[in-house]
Amino acid sequence: MKRWGLAAGILLTVLLALFPFYWATNGALQPTDRLFAIPADYFPVPASLDSFRSVLSDASFIKALRNSFIVASGATAISLFLGALAAYALGRLRVRGRTFLLGIVLTMTMFPQISVLGALYETLVRLELYNRRAGLMLSYLVFLLPLTIWILTQFMRSFPIELEESAYLDGAGPLRIFVFIVLPLLAPAMATTALLAFIAAWNEYLFALAFTITDQARTVPVAIASFSGDQLHQTPWGSIMAASVFVTLPVVALVLALERWIVSGLTAGAVKS
Amino acid sequence: MSTSSVTIFARTFILTLAVTGLFFVAACGDPGSENGSDGDQSVTLRVAVDPVAKAREINEILAAEFTERTGIGVEFVIGPSSADERLTQYLQFLGARSSDLDVYQIDVTWPGMLAPHFVDLGSAFEAETAEHLGELVENNTVGGRLVAMPWFADAGMLYVRTDLLNAYGYENAPRTWNELERMAETIQAGERAKGNADFWGFVWQGRAYEGLTCNALEWQVSHGGGNFAQRDGRVAVDNDATQRAMERARDWIGTISPPGVTSYQEEEARVLFQNGNAAFMRNWPYAYPLAQAEDSSVRNRFTIAPLPHEEGPSAATLGGWQLAVSAYSEHRNEAMELVRALTSAAAQQRRFIQAGLIPTRPAVLQAPEVGEAVPYAGQLSEVLATAVARPSTATGDRYNEVSTAYFSAVHGVLTGNREADEALGDLETKLKAILGR
Amino acid sequence: MKLDRSALASRHQKLAWALLAPTLIVFLIVAAYPLVRTFAVSLTDARLAGLSEAGFVGLANYRELAGDRGFREALLNTVGFTLISVSLELGLGFALALLLHQKFRGRGWLRAVALVPWALPTVVAARLWSFMLVDTYGVINDLLVTRLGLFDEKIAWLSRPGWAMASVIAADAWKTTPFAALLILAGLQLIPEELHEAARVDGAGPLQRLRWIIFPAVLPAVLVALIFRTLDAIRVFDVVWVMTGGALGTEVLATFNYRQMIAFQRFGYGSTVSVAIFVLVAVFLVIYARLFRLGEES
Secondary structure, eight states, rough: OOOHHHHHHHHHHHHHHHHHHHHHHHHSSOOGGGOOOOSSSOOSSSSSOOHHHHHTHHHHHHHHHHHHHHHHHHHHHHHHHHHHHHHHHHHHHHTTTHHHHHHHHHTTSSSOOHHHHHHHHHHHHHHOOOSHHHHHHOOOHHHHHHHHHHHHHHHHHOOOOOOOHHHHHHHHHHHHHHHIHHHEEEEEHHHHHHHHHHHHHHHHHHHHHOOSSSSOOHHHHHHHHHHSSSSSOOHHHHHHHHHHHHHHHHHHHHHHHGGGGGGGGGHHHHHOO | OOOHEEEHHHHHHHHHHHHHHHHHHHHHHOOOOSOOOOSSOOEEEEEEEOHHHHHHHHHHHHHHHHHHHOOEEEEEEEEOOOOHHHHHHHHHHHTTTSOOOSSEEEETHHHHHHGGOOOOOOTHHHHHHHTTHHHHHTTTTTTTEEEOOEEEEEEEEEEEEEEHHHHHTTTTTBBBBBHHHHHHHHHHHHHHHHHOOOOOOEOOOOOOSSSHHHHHHHHHTTTTTTOSOOTTOOOSSHHHHHHHHHHHHHHHHHTTTTTTGGGGGGHHHHHHHHHOOOOEEEEEETTHHHTTTTTTTTHHHHHHOOBBBSHHHHHHHEEEEEEEEEETTTTTHHHHHHHHTTSSHHHHHHHHHHOOOBOOOHHHHOOOOHHHSSSSHHHHHHHTTTOOOOOOOHHHHGGHHHHHHHHHHHHHTTTTTTTHHHHHHHHHHHHHHHHHO | OOOOOHHHHHHHHHHHHHHHHHHHHHHIIIIIHHHHHHHHHBBBBOOOTTTTGGOOOHHHHHHHHHHHHHHHHHHHOOOOOHHHHHHHHHHHHHHHHHHHHOTTHHHHHHHHHHHHHHHSHHHHHHHHHHHHOOOTTTTTHIIIISSSSOOOOOOOOGGEEEHOOOOOOOOHHHHHHHHHHHHHOOOOOOOTTHHHHHHHTTTTOOOHHHHIIIIHHHHHHHHHHHHHHHHHTTTOOOOHHTTEEEETTOOOHHHHHHIIIIIOHHHHHHHHHHHHHHHHHHHHHHHHHHTTTTOOOO
């Protein structure tokens, strides 16, 4: 009974999660006139690799992929690092005004992005970080830091404190405890947070549109938005769909890589000892 | 053995700085971005344009020729394909008085809104303005200042399946809306009987966006209702003619137009027509070369015509793009020369023949060699003669509010959420309030 | 050796502030100015292109907002959207997390597959859904009407008031459920296997284990998912803008804000709307705090 439930769940997940993506791939492989056929054409036979070819041969799209990778990795790393530090402070060490601080951190991301655009633009220009990947990374901290801090703080709270107390008794300083005991325990949470932060940064559009202007810093979502057909008003469906396939692959690879960190049992042995 | 708190603080702080700094250093491996000039005489102008592929090709060629002739460099800055998003970008630059961009490609509805940021081209271009479409020049003149030169035009028109007209015994494209309705009904019924259950008579843009303002303006003017806002501040929507126009359009939905038409933009209508699933389509000229392409189902089986009318004149909403010189540019004169070159008769002719971008100079469109290269140039002239501009310049920086109120009201009527007389009455009050503010 | 808690505590305080310093610095640089400025501009009649000519108008914008029917509609739509979509995402996310927690071969692949919707850029996903939902040639109607015959007529999903909102919610839930699922999964992974074993030995059935072991353990993760999904739902923009443009009862606060601020260039009034959004988020957060007793120490 349980096995049937499991199988059904797996099938349903695959179908629901992948159907739109399959449809995009189908669209990318179809010749243009078959994209809008009535009734719909489910099998791209004969397949046309034109869309994929045109996207891959677009130098600025490749640059955008590289930029996205740098910006997303950088922003994720910084926000993870700062987040872990802050989470340790807020989750473990008794800080006065902890709730207030958590709230302040959250206010960074409570305004709709469009409202903070103008002011952030001014700040970046003043710091001479406009149209640079570092500037984009900095602006992404606005929504990444609250995410990492909150996730890691919450997970930190759910650890038993005995581990650290016994380490104090053994004479270890707080930093050693942080690096050698807390961080390893946080591994599942860190992996999860890294994934979520990376994807959020990878897909971010509005800030990337506002704070970059040439392809030296332009990221993938903006590049896709500037895809255009031959004619005004025309939407290059094939290219957009092919690009979406490319955009998703690095993320899937990242998930597969980080996935083994999101495993259970990491705490089990530690608690016993 | 505990270390002092100062040491801890210091260690942490340094560690943080080090790690963060590393990332910034890695990221700052960006090449310097500044505008071409390294203190020598060469100037590079930056022009913000749309990303349309065919336009980019011909633009690069024209720019290269300009650079060779004048020594002034040109760099095109490609924006997102959505006009809304380009506007957001422009507002950001102009609001910050940035000198990063020298020339802006602006939509026909933006002069009123962006006028203060652009240089007055009136005196420099006095000779040329007479050669362009009067409607466009007037549209681009705000408070006596010519803030942009017309670059290429767009106008709404009727696409007609000539093969179906013949099959069902019709001679000409419909002249009146009543005719169009009758023809669409007959053809639709006939095609469906033949097995194409998804065939529709008439497709257009009914989504709640600027495109609906264009469609609705055409209905309103062609029924004798006039333009919904005038230069002298008059507002005209609450009249019988407009009401009849809106109700007529509403009655098309579900009968000769698909119910989803109220969520269609240009592309949805085009692909339906191009795949042979519609008899008539209202769209911009861009669809012509696409529908005439090798892989199109309707190649050589359609034509274009001015939109039908009823009591009023045929009307084609004017679209198109203009070139404006930024008031914050550090190279104004050079920028104006570039604008002159790009909007010249020769440039417009080449842009039309190579990329289908319609000239704003009637003489170019009517030139014999152009007619030979592009067979439908004559029909385009006919359509452009019925051009009607949206009241964007008349309403200045309130245009978006006015247009949003307009298309929201029309959309409400089309989707059956509101009665036409009530919606139009409310709309008139609202428009007066907006313009009076 | 006894643990000297008071000395430890004061040292901890200093250390804590040292660790928080970088974050607070970033906050000051990147966030403080925009936040303060939005509040300040909401008290003026500033227009987008001429910030320097703005005039102070006190609370006039707020008064206008209170009487703005469009704002009220957007507010109601946003609250409705938030309640429905967040419940959906958390519920489905929890179920998905449970599934991904089970041990089976290819689990890693399924986790990657489940994350694909979240991995797609929002605008691309929204356009994809719009494309699938077109009444005439969209694949959804093709499946439901032409292939499976579940309906007689093709449905114009994005042209009817109720269906339009439902479509937007479906697209949003599709995209963001993996976010909640992943968070909850991480929470599930922290439950030691021994606990489950001990409970089973004691005779506890799966539902009891769910209630007494799983729920309490994933509560922190659920809370984070709840907070951030609520934040995003209240500020939802792309899905709505791309799929319907805010028509047919789908106008939400973020689209209303964009219209006022950018399209209408009413920077002052738009900032007022932004403040209203901020307040709405704060209200939800306070409610959550009460519900989850956030203030208490662990």
